[in-house]
Amino acid sequence: MGTAKNRDIRLKSRPVGLPRTTDFELTETEIPTPRTGQVLVRNLYMSVDPYMRGRMRDRKSYVPPFQLGEVLHGGAVGKVMASHGNDRFSAGDYVLSQNGWREWFVSDGDDLRPIDPAVAPVQAYLGALGMPGLTAYVGLMRIAELKAEERVFVSAAAGAVGAVACQIARNLGCFVVGSVGSDAKKAWLLDDLKIEGAINYNTCGRLSEAVDEELPGGIDVYFDNVGGAHLAAALDHMRLNGRIVACGMIEHYNATEAPKGPPNLMNIVAQRLTMKGFIVLDHMDLLDRFLDDMKTWIADGRMTWRETVLDGIENAPQAMIGLFRGDNIGKMLVKLADDA
Secondary structure, rough: OOOOEEEEEEEEOOOOOOOOOHHHEEEEEEOOOOOOOOOOEEEEEEEOHHHHHHHOOOOOOOOOOOOOOOOEEEOOOEEEEEEOOOOOOOOOEEEEEOEEOOOOEEEEEOOOOEOOOOOOOHHHHHHOOOOHHHHHHHHHHHHHHOOOEEEEEEOOOHHHHHHHHHHHHHOOOEEEEEEEHHHHHHHHHOOOOOOOOEEOOOOOOOOOHHHHHOOOOOOEEEOOOOHHHHHHHHOOOEEEEEEEEEEEHHOOOOOOOOOOOOOHHHHHHHOOOOEEEEHHHHHHHHHHHHHHHHHHHHOOOOOOOOOOEEEEEHHHHHHHHHHHOOOEEEEEEEOOOOOO
């Protein structure tokens, strides 16, 4: 997959609705030369995440919007190919950065985090061991203050965040039900993640009735990745003093009109519910604890994951589109280079 040039992906136009491949452009530049104190990194994998869609809009948010004509940014794992007097990183080190959507880059090391390939394949640090996994951990452990034997409902449960959330809740002894968009994803939740129930929202009929069937005793914690109809269905069945973790609302990310709110918000009052949103970047103090717990769960076979991988940086826009079509099971990744 090597190339004499450094290829990258830039935002050509701001998407309206579902992004199109024509909203992006592939460009070529020279591979950068590191100066004294810098390292040269070759990216091996880049991450494609739902939050990136929000950054394609020109509006104020918790992260700055992508700028037209500039290289996009996102999570990536790479290998240090050369170190020119950098005292923190050497050639051969594996690193995590936010310098995705490009094949090569230089850094003084301040924006790099070392990763350990002995724990898991390096690309796992973009998924289960990375920001998506930490998001699931923060949402359940800190925001929901999850307790053993509670009843948990997770939407987008076969995604990078949802799949880890399902397993954390299961590992804590909870009764877990996930919602997904295909029978293949449903089978993965039941057979591999070994949770108690799964709903294919595309074939289940009325979603609220399906939730009631899978969780007849109600929901203590709803981990919301979707919003919209899923949030309304969960509100129908929340138990007294239940908690709703507002992690994401992917149903609305490509909306061209303002969505209508759930008609049953009064249930928040009647059931004395807590609904709280969060951004994982505000909770990085939990990173070490998260990694320790994940290493334990991986070692004893209680944490698994899947990845959907497209090959070549030229397919990164298609990966973004596929993410919103639900093409992925687990983490959506783009492989940029072989590890050599």
